[in-house]
Amino acid sequence: MFQTGWMRELTRALLDFAYPRICLICGSALHESEKFEVCDVCHREVSGAKFPRCQICSGTVGPYLNTVNGCADCSKSSFAFQSVQSLGPYEEPLRGAILRTKTGSDSALTxxxxxxxxxxxxxxxxxxxxxxxxxxxxxxxxxxxxxxPPVELIAERLGGFLMVPVEHHILRKHRRTPKQRTMETVTQRRQNLRAAFTVPKQAILDGAHILLVDDVLTTGTTCQRVSSELKKAGASRVDVVVIARHVSQQSQKSDRVTLESSEEAITG
Known part of the structure; x- marks a missing residue:
């Protein structure tokens, strides 16, 4: 038993010597006490713990603001999803890290x-x-x-933590659309995703409580569309989890339209 532990420690020391652990965000050397593959400095920078956030949409809000019923950005909107959880705001260095994962080639960072x-x-x-x-x-x-896609790895990893099944075929994107980030207004984002997602008729979602996973939530248009389809197919509730939450300045212009249209929103 002692020998097994001794050999394990020796192997770890040799591997650390030959391939020293580095932060996957900034590239600095990791201390042996740092349990994540991200240094403590980057961890603090990407974490949402230091940012007051809305309890409903996870958007960054001012200090001491009561957001039990939502913030100024979401309290008057009717969403098909119930809540949003996120790691932190879509700002550097988290923004840069997410962009690196977009090709799906950096699974370790994801x-x-x-x-x-x-x-x-x-x-x-x-x-x-x-x-x-x-x-x-x-x-x-x-x-x-x-x-x-990194979103699939995120979903599978969360499924392992929660011990909940992950379903990759319950939703389909049958119409290819331009990237949402290229849309200048929320109205354009809504139109861009119109009828883009479907749930197959054979899918059985009667009363299911679904955790919808994406990498970034900006205005919520994508999650709104997808959540609507899931609820039309019988899901009782949809909650959203993303790596980063961001409300763009562009989306707050005077022509912003909330996501409460009767066509998209399903209350309940």
Missing amino acids: SALTDLLWSQEKERLSSLGVDLIVPVPHHWIDRIVSPR
Whole structure:
């Protein structure tokens, strides 16, 4: 038993010597006490713990603001999803880290960000009592460029933590659309995703509580569309979890339209 432990420690020391652990965000050397593959400095920078956040939409808000019923950005909107949990705001260095994962080639960084998210939000996520985890789907053409979208790895890792099944085929994106980040207004974002997602008729979601997973939530248009389809198919509730939450300045212009239209929103 002693020998096994001794050999394990020796192997770890040799591996650390040959391949020293580095922070997957900034590249600095990691101390042996740092349990994540991200240094403590970057962890603090990407964490949402230092930012007051809305309890409903996870958007950054001012200090001492009561957001039990939402913030100024979401309290007057009717969403098809119930709540949003996130690691932190879509700002540097988290923004840069997420952009690096977009091609699906940096699975280690995706896993590390998901681990940080789980460490920070595990109590809230565990208390939701979800039945099923569903990642936001990509169009099949986009999957040629990125065969393994990071959102799928995030969903599978969270599924392992929560011990909840992950379903990759319950949602389909049957119409390819321009990237949401290229849309200047919320109205354009809404129109861009019109009729883009479907739930197959054979899917059985009767009363299911679903955790919808994406990497970034900006105005919420994508999650709104997808959540609406899931609830039309029989889901009783949808909660959202993302790595980063961001409300763009562009989306707050005077022509902003809230996501409460009767066509999109399903209350309940």
